[in-house]
Amino acid sequence: MTSLTRGLxxxxxxxxxxxxxxxxxxYCDMALRGRPASSTPEVTxxxxxxxxxxxxxxxxxxxxxxxxxxxxxxxxxxxxGMGALLGVARAAGWRPALAxxxxxxxxxxxVGTNGPMTVLRVTxxxxxxxxxxxxxxxxxxxxxxxxxxxxxxxxxxxxxxGG
Numbered sequence: 001m002t003s004l005t006r007g008l009x010x011x012x013x014x015x016x017x018x019x020x021x022x023x024x025x026x027y028c029d030m031a032l033r034g035r036p037a038s039s040t041p042e043v044t045x046x047x048x049x050x051x052x053x054x055x056x057x058x059x060x061x062x063x064x065x066x067x068x069x070x071x072x073x074x075x076x077x078x079x080x081g082m083g084a085l086l087g088v089a090r091a092a093g094w095r096p097a098l099a100x101x102x103x104x105x106x107x108x109x110x111v112g113t114n115g116p117m118t119v120l121r122v123t124x125x126x127x128x129x130x131x132x133x134x135x136x137x138x139x140x141x142x143x144x145x146x147x148x149x150x151x152x153x154x155x156x157x158x159x160x161x162g163g
Contacts, residue, residue: 015080018079018083019083020146022142044120045074095157
């Protein structure tokens with residue numbers, strides 16, 4: 001297996017671990033505050049389907065169930081994808097300072113999840129309250145901590161570059 005392929009695989013595994021933690025933190029927040037699940041992933045799937053002219057099969061409840069399954073999968077795709085990018089970058093020689101590594105992982109995960117929703121006008125982060133921002137950022141920071149830790153553990157190296 002080539003170094004970049006190994007980086008891709010290890011990074012995706014790290015992203016899976018990070019995504020698990022992100023979901024766990026989000027579900028704990030829902031349980032503690034009694035807040036509902038977000039409908040934005042499902043709305044995003046429907047808007048993406050419309051924009052790409054790719055219909056979601058089925059009608060009524062059957063289609064709704066498919067959308068309910070596809071919505072969370074978009075988050076998994078973003079989390080695994082960001083992890084894979086971090087792994088490939090590391091395999092290619094990128095050795096940032098730890099704080100930079102965390103910041104890039106968190107920002108990448110935020111953009112990977114919120115970017116499509118913003119572009120598709122499902123949400124507008126400019127209108128979010130402080131509580132909304134904290135509810136979104138905290139799980140993504142947890143994602144970053146775990147994803148970076150796993151990438152670094154699976155792909156140990158010596159020496160770091162400055163930030």
